[in-house]
Amino acid sequence: MDAGVPAYRRRREMATATSGAGRCRLSKVGAGRRPPPARVRVAVRLRPFVDGTAGENDTPCVRGLDSCSLEIANWRNHQETLKYQFDAFYGERSSQQDIYAGSVQPILRHLLEGQNASVLAYGPTGAGKTHTMLGSPEQPGVIPRALMDLLQLTREEGAEGRPWALSVTMSYLEIYQEKVLDLLEPSSGDLVIREDCRGNILIPGLTQKPITSFADFERHFLPASRNRTVGATRLNQRSSRSHAVLLVKVDQRERLAPFRQREGKLYLIDLAGSEDNRRTGNKGLRLKESGAINSSLFVLGKVVDALNQGLPRVPYRDSKLTRLLQDSLGGSAHSILIANIAPERRFYLDTVSALNFAARSKEVINRPFTNESLQLHVLAPVKLSQKELLGPSEAKRARGSEEEEIGSPEPPAAPASASQKLSPLQKLSSMDPAMLERLLSLDRLLGSQGSQGTPLLSTPRRERMVLMKTVEEKDLEIERLKMKQKELEAKVLAQEAADPKEKENYSPTMLRPLARRTVTVAKPLKKAVVMPLQLIQEQAASPNAEIHILKKKGRKRKLESLDASEPEEKAEDCWELQISPELLAHGRQKILDLLNEGSARDLRSLQRIGQKKAQLIVGWRELHGPFSQVEDLERVEGISGKQMESFLKANILGLAAGQRCGPS
Numbered sequence: 322m323d324a325g326v327p328a329y330r331r332r333r334e335m336a337t338a339t340s341g342a343g344r345c346r347l348s349k350v351g352a353g354r355r356p357p358p359a360r361v362r363v364a365v366r367l368r369p370f371v372d373g374t375a376g377e378n379d380t381p382c383v384r385g386l387d388s389c390s391l392e393i394a395n396w397r398n399h400q401e402t403l404k405y406q407f408d409a410f411y412g413e414r415s416s417q418q419d420i421y422a423g424s425v426q427p428i429l430r431h432l433l434e435g436q437n438a439s440v441l442a443y444g445p446t447g448a449g450k451t452h453t454m455l456g457s458p459e460q461p462g463v464i465p466r467a468l469m470d471l472l473q474l475t476r477e478e479g480a481e482g483r484p485w486a487l488s489v490t491m492s493y494l495e496i497y498q499e500k501v502l503d504l505l506e507p508s509s510g511d512l513v514i515r516e517d518c519r520g521n522i523l524i525p526g527l528t529q530k531p532i533t534s535f536a537d538f539e540r541h542f543l544p545a546s547r548n549r550t551v552g553a554t555r556l557n558q559r560s561s562r563s564h565a566v567l568l569v570k571v572d573q574r575e576r577l578a579p580f581r582q583r584e585g586k587l588y589l590i591d592l593a594g595s596e597d598n599r600r601t602g603n604k605g606l607r608l609k610e611s612g613a614i615n616s617s618l619f620v621l622g623k624v625v626d627a628l629n630q631g632l633p634r635v636p637y638r639d640s641k642l643t644r645l646l647q648d649s650l651g652g653s654a655h656s657i658l659i660a661n662i663a664p665e666r667r668f669y670l671d672t673v674s675a676l677n678f679a680a681r682s683k684e685v686i687n688r689p690f691t692n693e694s695l696q697l698h699v700l701a702p703v704k705l706s707q708k709e710l711l712g713p714s715e716a717k718r719a720r721g722s723e724e725e726e727i728g729s730p731e732p733p734a735a736p737a738s739a740s741q742k743l744s745p746l747q748k749l750s751s752m753d754p755a756m757l758e759r760l761l762s763l764d765r766l767l768g769s770q771g772s773q774g775t776p777l778l779s780t781p782r783r784e785r786m787v788l789m790k791t792v793e794e795k796d797l798e799i800e801r802l803k804m805k806q807k808e809l810e811a812k813v814l815a816q817e818a819a820d821p822k823e824k825e826n827y828s829p830t831m832l833r834p835l836a837r838r839t840v841t842v843a844k845p846l847k848k849a850v851v852m853p854l855q856l857i858q859e860q861a862a863s864p865n866a867e868i869h870i871l872k873k874k875g876r877k878r879k880l881e882s883l884d885a886s887e888p889e890e891k892a893e894d895c896w897e898l899q900i901s902p903e904l905l906a907h908g909r910q911k912i913l914d915l916l917n918e919g920s921a922r923d924l925r926s927l928q929r930i931g932q933k934k935a936q937l938i939v940g941w942r943e944l945h946g947p948f949s950q951v952e953d954l955e956r957v958e959g960i961s962g963k964q965m966e967s968f969l970k971a972n973i974l975g976l977a978a979g980q981r982c983g984p985s
């Protein structure tokens with residue numbers, strides 16, 4: 322009997338378990354490929370009897386069948402056994418290297434693709450979780466082996482001359498009684514777990530130490546491990562009372578355009594024991610601890626069940642552990658669960674429950690994706706690249722105290738020609754950021770249009786050719802713009818020289834190039850020069866009046882407006898103005914001056930001259946030279962001879978009123 326696994330799932334598992342997907346070696350990966358959904362992989366490790374754990378006449382209750390399956394006695398029916406099948410089964414004689422190479426090493430490569438990976442050790446206290454994850458100096462476990470390989474891989478992939486610069490950081494935390502504690506900075510207290518807009522789980526304030534060598538890692542990890550909360554129970558002399566989470570982040574920054582950045586997270590988790598609280602003999606604080614541990618593992622079980630059943634709500638938030646593992650279970654990580662089991666009969670019930678949990682976990686489907694974005698400050702990494710372009714000794718000087726702090730070893734020396742090969746980078750670094758941004762968007766556009774799958778700028782040779790061509794075009798465009806700017810500035814200066822007054826009134830937005838535009842607060846309009854009837858009558862009544870107004874009642878006349886396209890006919894009282902010849906001549910001259918020297922804005926102060934007409938006048942003046950008389954206006958398109966008389970009168974009246982009212 323194959324316990325807890327339906328037949329249709331068993332068939333599927335047989336196919337996947339024998340595919341050998343987990344046996345490949347660490348290798349360089351192709352960028353940008355989006356892998357298909359990945360099932361959580363589950364391995365079971367059976368530890369041997371260890372000194373002091375075996376009772377007299379103790380025989381193992383679990384037996385391995387092959388590299389993927391095992392059987393355990395069925396306590397309900399002694400005639401049969403319960404059979405389980407997993408992605409891998411590691412028996413009592415398996416070595417640390419077997420487990421690492423078979424189940425952990427294959428997922429590390431995804432970190433360099435900007436994807437997440439998780440390794441979780443699950444099982445009852447004393448079953449070998451810490452041995453599997455940490456091991457001993459003689460038998461190092463998953464953590465030291467993974468760190469060693471990952472650092473080696475990032476050194477190779479991030480070496481000078483390679484397209485990506487890589488950096489590795491580590492954080493180490495424990496979840497103890499539903500508190501997230503920073504083991505690298507124990508004084509930080511309980512930290513909060515958050516989720517960013519892209520669904521990434523993060524812990525603000527968690528210490529991150531850069532590491533470039535295994536010695537760096539040990540320097541931070543070993544003292545932090547001593548900070549772990551451990552206690553003694555009857556089951557295990559050094560029982561872990563907390564979930565220990567080592568987080569290793571691999572950050573990649575592309576050295577050339579389009580300057581992508583990727584982040585891959587690796588969680589290495591040594592879970593606290595899944596044993597039944599009643600059998601540990603725990604009391605007081607230990608009982609409380611056990612309760613907290615088991616409740617978070619209980620939620621872990623609920624999360625796995627919700628994912629398997631496709632429930633709309635997955636209770637990740639019900640415990641700190643599951644919230645942190647949200648990425649790893651049903652999330653974006655390539656995950657491997659190592660269920661540790663013990664052979665002793667007294668572990669029987671805990672072993673069955675661990676195996677059942679493991680069987681449910683292997684049905685969980687994750688959807689790993691590449692965490693990729695564009696580097697926010699595109700120029701910063703270019704500067705970094707420049708630093709890296711220096712020779713090894715110069716680079717060391719440039720790194721200075723930063724390197725001393727982390728005590729990293731000398732990176733492998735680059736070939737002498739590396740800096741020459743990458744010389745176009747130096748040009749890019751001095752490029753105008755706006756232009757660089759346009760180049761990047763051009764690249765993105767071409768990338769989105771091309772169906773080749775390979776972005777235009779992804780190969781150095783083509784990239785350089787395209788960049789050079791685009792830079793040339795942009796240079797030409799800049800030259801053209803500069804010439805135009807000079808022309809415009811010369812024009813402005815000439816105009817200002819011709820009339821200093823114009824300088825004040827001249828609208829800078831008219832001719833000056835875009836870059837020099839300034840935003841000005843709108844000034845209040847000058848006082849309107851259209852006089853109310855009452856004022857006109859008062860003026861007419863004044864003894865020195867130069868203007869006489871005659872009222873002609875009930876006459877039908879055409880109202881003409883310079884701005885109106887169609888004259889309209891109205892029967893109404895009409896007013897006829899009689900203006901003294903002196904005022905008329907004076908007014909004419911003033912209008913003429915305005916026509917010849919006024920800006921478009923000045924011209925708009927004339928009655929019946931709107932924006933459009935003002936611009937026409939300015940344009941006409943530029944083409945034909947100054948107006949010799951006001952009547953020349955008739956030659957400006959749209960101002961007919963008929964309108965001239967009323968135009969003159971209205972404006973002479975307006976100017977006279979403006980004088981009387983004083984400067985506005």
Ligand code: ADP
Pocket residue numbers: 367368369371444445446447448449450451452453557559560561594661
């Ligand atoms: P857990 O972390 O699950 O509580 P440990 O890793 O502390 O369990 O293991 C309990 C004991 O069993 C330790 O003394 C450990 O050295 C030993 N042990 C566990 N697994 C193995 C193994 N595969 N081979 C040899 N000894 C092991």
Ligand code: MG
Pocket residue numbers: 447450451452559560561591
């Ligand atoms: Mg342990």
